[in-house]
Amino acid sequence: MSILAYLMDFAYSAVPGAVFAMLFGTPLRYIPYAALGGAVAHLTRTVCLNNLELGIVAASFIASTVISVMFILIAPRLKVPRLVFTVASIIPIIPGKYAYFALLSIIQMHVANETKSQFIETFFENGIITLFVMLAIGMGIAMPALLFYRNRPVV
Amino acid sequence: MQHCDFVELIATVARRMYMCGAETRLIIQTSERIAAAFGYKAVVIVNSCEISVKLLYCESEDLSKQKECTTFMRIDGHGIDMNRLIFYTHLCQDAEQGIITPEELQEKLEHIPQFPYSRTLLVIAVGIATAAYSAINGGNLAACVTALIAGAVTMTAKELLKKYHLFEMFVFTICGMISTLSSFYIGNCIFELDKYNLAIAMVVSLLILVPGFQFVNGILDLFKGYTAVGATRLINTVMLIASVCLGIMIAFSMLPINNL
Incomplete structure (x- = not known):
């Protein structure tokens, strides 16, 4: 991927982050941080996938860990809970495509007249990726906070 | 006091x-x-x-x-x-x-602040977000426009249903169905998208139905030892995802499945 492609990726993925923050009722002055979070999350995952050649599960885990650490540092300065930013930031890395193909294969399995083995294979392949990416995102968000906030207040 | x-x-x-x-x-x-x-x-x-x-x-x-x-x-x-x-x-x-x-x-x-954004603004914003999400998932311009319209339609439906204070899972089912149907018909009949771009448009128009907040809260609670609340939140997440899946499956039963 060229630098321009990375910049485009960064710019596009900022939009879902910002809009989800708006949907959650985040005040306007905090929206740029959520947009930045979304952009950093997706860019980190793209870099891990393309340049470091990691799998999507490891890349999603690293991306969500980066987001978590970033807002552990930023949120206390703004005096707001970091949940305000982290959830909106992970939206661009949600594995929607895999979940969709898993669901589609279930339906195709149901209506297919001939062999169903390819649909079973597609379902398990996409379903397992979806499950593990979601777990990786959740753990990536939660784990750094456990290291940073052992006995300190959250806000 | x-x-x-x-x-x-x-x-x-x-x-x-x-x-x-x-x-x-x-x-x-x-x-x-x-x-x-x-x-x-x-x-x-x-x-x-x-x-x-x-x-x-x-x-x-x-x-x-x-x-x-x-x-x-x-x-x-x-x-x-x-x-x-x-x-x-x-x-x-x-x-x-x-x-x-x-x-x-x-x-x-007693004077808590109200929701800071108008519903119309949110509908437009969601449309733009779904278009951007389509672009980062490799969709072409037609897929982005399809996602923009379908995302805005889904958000409008969600806001209209929210007005009636309906059961949350019912709202998610209806929205999942509307999103799938609208993205399929817009993508297939107006823009004549190929299979991959149609799939992208259909996936990203469901973006607002992702229960990300309950999921992250559930995981955080589980990690911090609040197992009961965390498990409840995760069960709620699973139920919402299942509701959306039900909506998609109802929509698929109305669509020509071989085109997908």
Whole structure:
């Protein structure tokens, strides 16, 4: 991927982050941080996938860990809970495509007249990726906070 | 302010924080810190359906004559409102800095801030977000436009259904169905998208139905030892995802499946 492609990726993925923050009722002055979070999350995952050649599960885990650490540092300065930013930031890395193909294969399995083995294979392949990416995102968000906030207040 | 009124005040803060989507640890910390700021020691327990607060106080200087006051509040609604969550955490900070008294805190709780954005703005914003999400998933321009329209249609449907205070899972099912049908017909009949781009448009138009908040809160609660609340939140997430899947499957049953 060229630098321009990375910049485009960064710019596009900022939009879902910002809009989800708006949907959650985040005040306007905090929206740029959520947009930045979304952009950093997706860019980190793209870099891990393309340049470091990691799998999507490891890349999603690293991306969500980066987001978590970033807002552990930023949120206390703004005096707001970091949940305000982290959830909106992970939206661009949600594995929607895999979940969709898993669901589609279930339906195709149901209506297919001939062999169903390819649909079973597609379902398990996409379903397992979806499950593990979601777990990786959740753990990536939660784990750094456990290291940073052992006995300190959250806000 | 009487002690029993103050314990009600702390329970109200905790309950409202839960209802606007705060994680359990944040609720406990914030409400106990507010109590500590006014010289009380509070023990706050959060369950999936109730908040319990025990307030410990001394009426004389003799610490051995400590008294306690307990209250319970039922949690009867869930939502996500970061504006209010920030408002409650700022109230906690004001209380710790001695800027507000318990009476002022009570008064401020009666004038909570409203949702900061208009519904029309959100519909447009969601349309743009789904188009951008389509672009980052490799969709072409036609897929982005399809996602933009379908995302806006889904958001409009969600807002209209929310007006009637319908059961959340029912809303998610209907929205999942509307999203799939609208993205399929727009992508197939107007833009004549190929299979991959049609799939992208259909996936991304479901973006607003991702229960990300409940999921992350559930995971955070589980990691921090609040297993009961975390499990409840994760079960709620699974039920919402299942509702969306049901909506998609109903839509697929109306569509020519071989085109997908």
